[in-house]
Amino acid sequence: MKDTKTSASPGHEDESPETQAEMTDLPHGVDIELYRADVPLWKRIWQHSLTQMILLSIQAFCGPAMSDAITGLGGGGLATPQVSNISTAIRYAMLAVVCFLGGPIVNKIGVKWALVIGSMSFPIQGSAYYCNSKFGNQWYLILSGAISGIGTACWYVAEAGAIMTLAPSGARGKYLALWIVSRNLGQLVGGAINLAKNNQKGADGGISPDTYVAFVIIECLALPFALLIIPFERVVRSDGTKIVTAETLSTKQELRRIAKTVTSRLIMLSSLWALWSFFYSGSWSTYLGVYFSVRARALSSLISPFFCIIGCFALGFILDMKQLSQRRRAQIGMYTVVILNVGVYIWSIIMQVKFDRHDPGHIDWDDKLYAKSFLPYFFVQTTGPLSQSYMYWLLSSFATDAQENVRNGAAFRCIEAVGQAIAYGMNTQTTSDPIIGFGVTFGLLGAALIPMIMLVNTTPDKIPADVVAEEQNAASEKLPIESA
Template sequence: MENPIQSSIAGNQIATYKPNLAVEHEDVHVDLTIDRERYKVETSRWRRIRQHSLTQMLFISIQAFCGPALSDAISGLGGGGLATPKTSNIRFALDQGVEAIVCLFGAVLVNIIGVKWSLVIGAASFPLLGASYYCNSQFENQWFLILTAPFTGIGFGFWNISEGAYVMSIAPEAKRGKYLALWIVSRNAGQLVGGAINLAKNSTKDAGGGIDPSTYIPFIIIEALALPFAFGICEMKDVVRSDGTKILILPKLKNFEELKYILKTYLSKIIYCSFLFIIWSYFYNGPWSTYLALYFSVRSRSLSSLISPFFCIIGCFGLGFILDLSNKNYSQRKRAQFGFWLIIFLNLLVYIWSLIIQIDFIRNNPGSIDWNDKKFLKSFLPYFFIQTTGPLAQVYTYWILSSFAESGQDNIRFSAALKAIQCVGNAIAFGVSAADSFPLTGMILNCSLMVACIPGMWYITSKTPDRIPADVIAEEMILERRIKMEDPGQKDALDQVHTREVATLA
């Protein structure tokens, strides 16, 4: 009989590292399945509700709503809502540069202090963003806007590593796409609130310029609400998925060993083949934010931050449904390939439209476009659609990386690498936007990145395993435990099988 692990991942040549299948079950930090009846009797209702994977996904999504979503909403004001976008672009570039450094080595610290406390550290830094823009807009002290950038970079770095690992790990295998869509939508739902605030404060202003300083006060309040929900997060080893399974958590490694595995992750084929795709999936923020700031009035920008996320919600859940299709005719690999080309095609259409509009604006400056201008609709729609096609690529990035994860720790390493690369892309995007007064350069770079990322991502999609390796390994561990309990004499035979598997996978 073919071994289930070998049949699933032995041919996978782009895994981060090969799991030590000889690890004794007693060393694994969690039981991989639960006795539902016993769990119900021995565990209080509140604790069961709190530990449920959907509850934890809602908790992490609320934090995403309060933190990254409002950060995107501020960015979506066009240059952070400032009268001139240059200072804001410098601030975002610095923030993203620091965050990239944190993400590069942060996985070691996250594994030491745990996911929960990393999220607490990150959530505590969220209000600094709104406060810095308020002080700049109210008191014109640009130094505070720049000074807080490293602190928010550190906080968001810790939070994003943990967030990414958490959302990739806690979802049941058959619902990963929908869970990831819920999370991405939460990020965009924050923009709905931010947009409503923006529009209420700035609806009577027709000219270009800075956002009303009082606009940032509700942002600060909402950002502060993330911290209580961060304290409600469980460590990954305590989460119980809706299908009754738990996350495979291998024993903690020594710091030096963890650094070695992080290095192996960064040097693995799955990371360097997806490197350009990850940068590309977030690169649009810089040029299109500058586009909005340069060519639209304050109230038009406020309206954009309100209505832009609506179609994104439909798109993300639509993609999640496609990625979760469970049919013999739609293997995980086929879903990965179809999802990839769908995203490329949709973004290509938006890029062509955006470039045509931008070239026309360079030739004939439209001034400050208000929502009652005839050219508003055709000028605004490219920005509207990029706010959907961009997040689709982000949902896909997390989904495809989690398809190769071999443990919960693996998702932490994947998340750290992903966020580090993402921050590099954002830093470059906002840096280019700060140096160039027109967004055309950034748009052209964005198009070039999309074309350049295709070969590497096509290779990854062609190697996508039919099942998540971590779940296959967990099932093998459960099977081994049962065999040992039923017939202890099988231990030697199983150890010989493990030795052969390790030799095959190494």
């Protein structure tokens, strides 16, 4: 069959090796042996799906992870968490608005340029916290919430589409674990910076202003890595498959797809899960800011990512188990995430009830109370990301092409951002009593469970995009035989 294919292409002897390789490719796959022989090593590495995922993960390290590290200081590391909560609430409100339109925006300008726009907005948050801490400039901190919310929304939508699209079907769990771990490694580095700058016993109030300078420097590094991202159609996965993409739609058609996406069964059934998935961050960040000393908060941002790294890769292996059907993996993954979160929520509520009876003041790391009061925060930094990693794996199980992944990711991010905006807005009014946030978060999980069970029980045995690719490849394989 290969000979028939080659002889049917006379007159192309002068084509470049790359062009020849592309001409003998299947519509949604490549001839791996020919590809390796004709395409330079540097280009194969650059086009590899894992390389693109690593580039995306580095950006997550430099941007969202640094933002998480600042949040992990408790109230953004400021002396009082209220202004930080207001800024963060505004940020997520803008994220929700832009994410709602994110599918058409990203599908029009492309994933790469959406990532570039987003990476340019990352340093704004760190610089605003520095100005507030150094000069007491609160208006810039609040304005930065709106500006960074718009830019980061573009990046988030592109990221969501990419993380659900890049991986081969048998490695989606591990790819998503790599993404989650990169965000937590960023928090790990941020935590090391925090602890190095804020380790004096008895220190109270806000984090040292110099801490934010290091964050700004790292946030600036995302841009060059965003420029190295390539379009989906040029990516080659490790199993030789290429990404299924649809024809470019007009702006009017894309806007129509928004209504179709947000009212789809997939998004409707997962919407409460999306609202809940990041809701925890506002309440547990406030908990840390209210009850822990500066150096204890700095230590928390260093050690809290460790268990998440183990947990996310463990979940990734479960979700990629070839011995089980995709639906069975989806069911096991969901119940694992739910059970772990329920345990953490019960523990957190018990601790908060005790604190309401006897105010512990600012707990330091050498206090007897530190371990059992800090561990709920430590574990929620694992169970929370597990819920997001799982949900993106599940969404990608229903997609028919890359553009649909972008639209589904945008809708999920939009609802997710609404949840975060509500959580931080709520905590501006309940800064002295996080138990309200704990209770609401627990209630949202309970409300999300029944719709999610309904959705998970309809998970297809194979990803629709893979089925489409296989059918098109099979049809193209038959063509030379029929013409002969």
